[in-house]
Amino acid sequence: MAFAIEFFLRRIGQGLVIVLLVAFVIFTLLRIVPGDPIRIILGPMTPASVLEETARNLGLRDPILVQFGRFVTQVASGDLGRSFIRGVQGGSTGGSQDSAGFDPESRASVAELIGTALPYSLQLAALGIVFTLLVSVPLGLAAGLRSGRWPDRLGLYVSSFLVSLPNIWVGVVLIFLLSAKTGLLPAIGYKGFAYTIIPAMVLAIELSPVLIRAISVSVAANLGETYFDVGLVRGLSRRAMIARHVLRNAAVPLFNLFGAQMIGMLLGGLFVVEYIFSYPGLGMLTINAVFQRDFPIIQAVAILASGVLVAINMLVDFASTTIDRRLKF
Amino acid sequence: MKTTRRMFLAGATALGAGSLIIGPTGKLGSAFAQDGKTLSFAAAGTVTSSWDPSSHTVAPQITAEGFLFGHLTKCPMTAENPGEILPDLAVEWKVIDPFTLEYKLRQGVTFHDGKEFKAEDVKATYEYASQPSRPASAWYPGQVEVEIVDDYTVRLKTEKFGYPALNFWYVSAFLPILSAKDVANPDVLKQRPNGTGAFRYEATKGDQIIFKAFDKFHEGKPQIETVLWNYVPDANTRVLGLLNGQYHLTERLEPEQYASLSKEANITTQRGLSSENKYLHFRCNKPPFDDVRVRLAAVHAIDREQVLAVVGDAGQASNCHISPVKFGYTDVASYPKFDPELSQKLLAEAGFPKGQGLPEIEYITSVGFYPKTREYGELITAMLQEQGFPVKLTTLEPAAWEEQLYRRADGQGPGHIVDVGWITGSPEPDLVLRPNYLSKFALINGVSDPEIDASLDKERNAASTDERLKILQTETLPLIAAKVPSVSLFSSVFLRAMSKNLQGVYFYPNGPIDLSKATLA
Numbered sequence: 001m002a003f004a005i006e007f008f009l010r011r012i013g014q015g016l017v018i019v020l021l022v023a024f025v026i027f028t029l030l031r032i033v034p035g036d037p038i039r040i041i042l043g044p045m046t047p048a049s050v051l052e053e054t055a056r057n058l059g060l061r062d063p064i065l066v067q068f069g070r071f072v073t074q075v076a077s078g079d080l081g082r083s084f085i086r087g088v089q090g091g092s093t094g095g096s097q098d099s100a101g102f103d104p105e106s107r108a109s110v111a112e113l114i115g116t117a118l119p120y121s122l123q124l125a126a127l128g129i130v131f132t133l134l135v136s137v138p139l140g141l142a143a144g145l146r147s148g149r150w151p152d153r154l155g156l157y158v159s160s161f162l163v164s165l166p167n168i169w170v171g172v173v174l175i176f177l178l179s180a181k182t183g184l185l186p187a188i189g190y191k192g193f194a195y196t197i198i199p200a201m202v203l204a205i206e207l208s209p210v211l212i213r214a215i216s217v218s219v220a221a222n223l224g225e226t227y228f229d230v231g232l233v234r235g236l237s238r239r240a241m242i243a244r245h246v247l248r249n250a251a252v253p254l255f256n257l258f259g260a261q262m263i264g265m266l267l268g269g270l271f272v273v274e275y276i277f278s279y280p281g282l283g284m285l286t287i288n289a290v291f292q293r294d295f296p297i298i299q300a301v302a303i304l305a306s307g308v309l310v311a312i313n314m315l316v317d318f319a320s321t322t323i324d325r326r327l328k329f
Numbered sequence: 330m331k332t333t334r335r336m337f338l339a340g341a342t343a344l345g346a347g348s349l350i351i352g353p354t355g356k357l358g359s360a361f362a363q364d365g366k367t368l369s370f371a372a373a374g375t376v377t378s379s380w381d382p383s384s385h386t387v388a389p390q391i392t393a394e395g396f397l398f399g400h401l402t403k404c405p406m407t408a409e410n411p412g413e414i415l416p417d418l419a420v421e422w423k424v425i426d427p428f429t430l431e432y433k434l435r436q437g438v439t440f441h442d443g444k445e446f447k448a449e450d451v452k453a454t455y456e457y458a459s460q461p462s463r464p465a466s467a468w469y470p471g472q473v474e475v476e477i478v479d480d481y482t483v484r485l486k487t488e489k490f491g492y493p494a495l496n497f498w499y500v501s502a503f504l505p506i507l508s509a510k511d512v513a514n515p516d517v518l519k520q521r522p523n524g525t526g527a528f529r530y531e532a533t534k535g536d537q538i539i540f541k542a543f544d545k546f547h548e549g550k551p552q553i554e555t556v557l558w559n560y561v562p563d564a565n566t567r568v569l570g571l572l573n574g575q576y577h578l579t580e581r582l583e584p585e586q587y588a589s590l591s592k593e594a595n596i597t598t599q600r601g602l603s604s605e606n607k608y609l610h611f612r613c614n615k616p617p618f619d620d621v622r623v624r625l626a627a628v629h630a631i632d633r634e635q636v637l638a639v640v641g642d643a644g645q646a647s648n649c650h651i652s653p654v655k656f657g658y659t660d661v662a663s664y665p666k667f668d669p670e671l672s673q674k675l676l677a678e679a680g681f682p683k684g685q686g687l688p689e690i691e692y693i694t695s696v697g698f699y700p701k702t703r704e705y706g707e708l709i710t711a712m713l714q715e716q717g718f719p720v721k722l723t724t725l726e727p728a729a730w731e732e733q734l735y736r737r738a739d740g741q742g743p744g745h746i747v748d749v750g751w752i753t754g755s756p757e758p759d760l761v762l763r764p765n766y767l768s769k770f771a772l773i774n775g776v777s778d779p780e781i782d783a784s785l786d787k788e789r790n791a792a793s794t795d796e797r798l799k800i801l802q803t804e805t806l807p808l809i810a811a812k813v814p815s816v817s818l819f820s821s822v823f824l825r826a827m828s829k830n831l832q833g834v835y836f837y838p839n840g841p842i843d844l845s846k847a848t849l850a
Contacts, residue, residue, distance in 0.1 A: 034729040046464060048738035087378025106378055106519065116535065172565055180572035188570040189537075189559060278561045278570070280535050288562065293728045 007318060015310035020072070022306035023299065027068050030295050036060075037293035041084050058104075071299065080110040081296040085289075110300045113285060120190060121270055121281035127196050128203030128266065135208045140215025144250070145242065147220040155216050159209035167269060171202045171276040189278050199277045206269045207262055214257045218250040225249075252320050259316030267305055365849050366554035368831070370842075371567040373581040375536065375560035380522040381515065382505040383458040383465045388840055391754055395841025396540050396556060397441075398505030398524030399547075401432055401451065404756050406654040406838045408602055411756050412794070414499070418446065418506055418525060427792055428488035430497055434481040438547045440508045441522075441529035448477040453509035455485060467764055468503065468753070470496035470789070493790055495797070496759065499656055503755035527551045527845035536560040551845045568826070571596065577831050577849060578842070582824040583700050584641035590826045599825040602645055604652045604838040605752035606761075607699065609692075609709070610815040612745050614736075614775035617679070617687055624813045625665060626675035627746075630716040632667040636705045637819050643700040644819040650766075650809050652820045654838045656756040657788075657801035661810045672716045684717020691744035693723045695730035699750055699821075706748060720746075736775050747773055750821055754839035758801060759789060766809055776814035784808050 038055040039046075055061050059070060074081060086108040143155030178198055179187035187198050222228065223246060231241045274283030282301060289297035374389025382394055401419040414422075421433040438446035452475035459469045471492050476484040485501075487494045506525060511518045522530045528540035528551065538558040542551040559576065561567045568586050570576040572593065582590065582598075591598045611618035611627070618624050637644050647653055648664035673683065681687045690713075694706040703724050710722045723744065725733065734749060736742040753760035764770045767785050768777040784805040791797035825836065830850040835843040 034725065034732060036732045037728075039732050039735070040728055042464070048736075052738060085378070172569065175566075175569045175573065180569055183573065186575060187573060188561070188566055188575050275563060276566060278536075278559070278563070278566050284536075291562070291726065291728055293732075 003321075004318070007321070008314070011314045011317070015307070015314060018310055019303060019306045023072070023075075023303050024068060026302040027071060027299055028064055030293075030298060031064050031067070037084050037295060040293055075300075075303065080114070080300040082107040082109055083113060083289075083294055083297055085292045085294045086113065086297075110296045113297065114282065114300060114304065117280060117282045117285045120279065121274070121283060123193075124196050124199055124203070124274070124279065124281060125266055125270060127200035128207065128269070131200050131204035132207040132211060135204060136211035136215060139208075140212045141219060143212065143216035144219025145223070147216075147223070152216065152220075155212050159212040162205050163209035165205060167202050167206045167272055168276060170205050171199070171273060174198050174201060175277070187277060190280050195277075195279070199273045199279055202273050202276075203266065203269050207265055210257070210261060210265070211254075214254055215250070218253050219246060222246045222249050248323060252324050255316045255320050255323075259313040263309055263312050267309070366552075367557060368553045368555070368578065368844065368847070368849055369557045369559060369576045371559050371561040371570050371576040371579040373562065373564070373567070373579075375558070376538065379519040380530070381518045382507070383463040384519070386465050386468065388752055392840040392842065393538065393558060394505050394522070394524075395526070395837065396528040396844065397522045397526040397530060398507075399438070399446075399526055400504060400506060401501040404499060404502035405835075406604055406756055408653040411654050411658060412499075412656045414502065417502070418451075419501070422501070424495065425484065427493045427495070428486060430485045430494045430501075431478070432483050432485070432501070434483065435547060436481055438525050439545045440525055441543055442508065442510075444508050444510060446506070446525055447480045447509075448475075448483045449480075449509040450506055451475055451483045452477055453512040454504065454507045457507070457512045458504055467770075468760060469500060470759060473497065493792070495791070495794065496757070496789060498794065499755045499757035500760075503753070503757070503760075527843075528556055531555075546845065548845055552848050553844055556844060571826055571828070574828070578825070578827040578834070580823065580825045580840075582826060584643050584824065587642050587824040587826070595829045596826050597829050597831070599823075599827065599834075599836060600642060601823050601825070601836050602652070602654060602838060603752060603821045603823045603840075604654050604754065604756075605750045605821040606647065606650065606652050606817045607644070607748070607750045607819055607821055608650075608765075608815040608817050610747045610749060610765075610774040611813070612742055612747070612775055613771075613814050614740060614777065615745075617681070617690070618745055620679050621812055622675045622679040623681065623687075626672045626679065626716070627713060627718060628665040628813050628816045629668040629672035629675065630713050630718065631709055631816070631818075632712060633818055634667070635708060635712075639705045639708055640701050640819060643822050643824055645822050647817065647820040648810075649806055650815070650817045651758045651761050651806070652838070654756065655758045655761070656794075657758040657798055657806065659802040659806060661807050663807050664810045665813060665816070669716060676717060681717070684719065687717070687719055690718055690720045690746065691723055692720050692746040692748070693725065693730065693733050693744040694748035695727050696724050698727045698730075699748075700824075702748055705818075735772050740775060742773065742775065749773060752821075752839050754837070754841065759785075762805070762809070763789075766814055771814070774814040776812070778812055778814070781805075781808060781812060781814075 038051050038060060042051060042054060059067055082104045084107065087106060088108050139155045139158060142151035146152055175187040175198060178184050185197050186195050189195065228241055228246065231245060232238065270281065271283035271287055273279065274281045275287045278284065285297060286301045372389060376390040376393050377385045377387055379385065382398065399418045401417060402422065403415040403417045405413055405415065407413065418435050418438060419432040420435050423431050425431050432451070434448060434451065440446060455473050455475045457463070458465065459472045460466060461472065471487065472490045474486045474489060476486055478484060485494050485497050507518065508523050511523055525547065527543055527546045527548070529543045531539040531541045536559065540556040540558065542554050544550050561570065564581065564583055564586065567576065567579040568582065568590065571579050587598055587600070590596050611624050613619055637646055648660050649658055651658050676682060676684060692706065692710060694702045696703045706722050706724065710720045713720045733743045734747060751761050751765065762785055764772050765774065766776060766781050768782050771777065788797050788800040788805045791800055823836070827834065831847060832850070833847040837843070
């Protein structure tokens with residue numbers, strides 16, 4: 001118990017520093033790349049004097065450190081701010097002002113926008129992971145347990161094939177085949193659970209190759225360890241050794257892979273997949289925010305994504321130490 | 330408590346399943362809206378955060394307003410008869426004197442909130458939207474006063490503001506008519522649209538806007554009950570959604586998509602000349618394009634036929650700074666043509682033989698908004714380089730490009746050549762000419778030329794449409810072609826596609842879609 005408390009306190013502290021650094025890098029990058037959001041907020045034909053006055057009122061002309069300090073204070077108080085672009089009615093294009101200039105209260109709350117989009121992304125991510133596991137676990141285990149034989153080669157060929165397919169292309173092809181040509185499944189937007197299936201398949205195609213190879217290599221490596229032969233010599237069956245010891249030991253590197261690589265890939269994949277499928281999740285919200293220079297949304301999503309990555313890594317490390325007590329993180 | 334592997338796996342499984350439950354609930358199936366009463370439109374853009382038509386200059390919102398609002402008149406803007414005006418909320422109109430237009434209004438028209446349409450609404454709308462403080466005031470020729478003669482007769486008066494009332498002749502087809510009650514309460518105006526159009530606003534759900542047929546539409550209730558406006562930014566997704574039947578109508582296709590969809594049995598494609606021209610603006614208030622000879626040398630270096638070949642179905646040849654669907658369009662005989670020898674001669678005269686001594690020239694264009702801009706941008710860059718212009722092409726995504734487009738507070742704009750289209754919803758040519766070529770505005774190129782200014786004022790102040798037409802075609806447009814603050818490369822053609830069972834749709838050249846008579850079998 002003491003270990004768990006010490007572990008979580010230390011890792012939460014480290015995690016906060018990482019999230020703060022990510023937030024600062026994103027915050028700074030947004031302000032130095034070309035594309036002044038004030039022109040998008042107020043519209044192309046707005047007089048230059050109004051543009052400058054509004055930008056000053058919004059604090060967009062203050063030094064970056066001052067802006068960042070203000071932003072961190074605001075986030076610490078639980079306020080993710082309001083979108084520059086999206087109206088409370090849901091409109092998502094800029095270029096509008098009222099006679100008194102820009103009114104932030106007329107724009108949507110970032111927390112509400114994220115709260116609306118997040119469940120869609122969670123559903124898609126969860127189904128993507130389910131599909132990934134359905135493909136990867138049988139193939140990876142078969143390949144690892146029969147190293148050097150045809151299941152191993154099959155695992156290698158399948159993962160090599162899948163890893164070489166760009167997800168944008170896969171998405172378009174699957175929509176074309178499964179939706180446009182055959183009408184088997186819906187694909188664009190979201191009106192029900194069925195709309196999640198094809199995008200989740202694309203995610204699974206992106207994630208599976210890494211997991212197939214990782215399971216295969218990890219299981220095969222454990223089968224080659226001395227403890228496996230010793231167990232057999234001591235009279236344990238091969239099945240029992242695999243079920244009780246090999247899978248358990250092989251799980252530690254897989255958990256690490258899951259935390260360090262797969263979740264990152266999943267987040268990146270969500271952005272692309274949601275855009276292709278016009279799926280109303282966090283990825284779609286973010287891509288549109290990037291196109292429109294909607295800084296508050298981009299910043300909030302970056303903080304959320306880095307927070308999720310940090311939290312998952314923390315949980316994975318904790319799970320690994322629970323499985324293998326020799327490990328200390 | 331000891332955590333076993335089994336417990337951990339059970340927990341992880343429960344978490345995964347939980348995510349599915351937490352996610353938005355829904356059922357399998359019911360994918361395709363095919364009830365014959367609901368039209369699903371995949372739009373390339375969406376609306377702003379304000380429903381006040383005078384608060385923006387955003388093309389997709391103007392398209393949305395087309396469903397919702399009526400105007401005094403309608404202009405179909407065909408190339409055969411660009412100046413044609415048809416009745417909408419006004420049934421008759423005439424010139425009383427150079428500073429007064431009179432409109433007789435249609436009776437029995439109601440707004441979506443049930444208020445009866447009367448002269449007071451026209452007065453409120455015109456006097457409000459033409460105020461210089463309104464963000465969209467650049468669309469209108471200036472302020473206007475509206476005299477109410479009776480409940481169904483109004484007079485637009487411009488004498489007090491020093492320009493002829495005839496300037497509203499075509500603009501009357503562009504300004505959406507608002508309810509006087511809403512104009513008195515701008516907060517309400519922002520929150521929801523209330524027009525006299527064929528469809529009324531129902532709700533916004535995320536990136537989807539829902540419009541419902543208006544029972545009391547003065548031309549009769551539309552047969553299509555519901556229009557779903559889906560904002561789908563990716564062009565491929567729009568096409569795939571049309572192919573799988575989720576959408577009935579989509580817009581802004583790439584030429585390749587248009588060609589491919591033309592072969593589909595269940596799809597109808599539509600190709601319509603727009604009110605937009607595509608321009609290369611020269612930054613005229615800084616070297617080297619402050620010299621008209623250098624501008625002309627650049628224009629003579631560009632073979633527009635090759636550019637058009639790259640643009641394909643999305644463009645149409647035109648030799649004029651306004652689109653063929655605009656009042657005043659003419660094929661300008663003196664429009665500068667591809668002539669490399671003349672380009673070299675002009676460069677030498679300007680002191681840059683074979684381009685020697687020219688500074689590096691930045692050509693700014695966008696990708697992802699207009700069709701083929703990167704492709705023809707590379708072609709034009711190569712053509713200019715061939716004549717000795719040291720051109721560097723900068724390709725930006727739309728938000729960054731828009732930030733670079735207009736001149737800044739100090740009058741200067743980034744780069745030297747900028748690619749842009751200019752689209753307006755009325756045959757009125759001044760909506761293009763004055764913002765772009767009058768020294769007072771010259772929003773992009775920064776040209777300051779008293780001759781152009783004088784000519785623009787002369788055509789604006791003409792006493793009749795015939796006289797104005799003559800001045801535009803014989804003086805103003807040839808003068809702009811000779812001074813080339815920008816070169817118009819071609820006129821844009823909008824490429825759209827729809828389900829075969831959608832009939833009776835009319836597409837306006839600036840984007841709005843008339844679905845009031847449409848049917849969805």
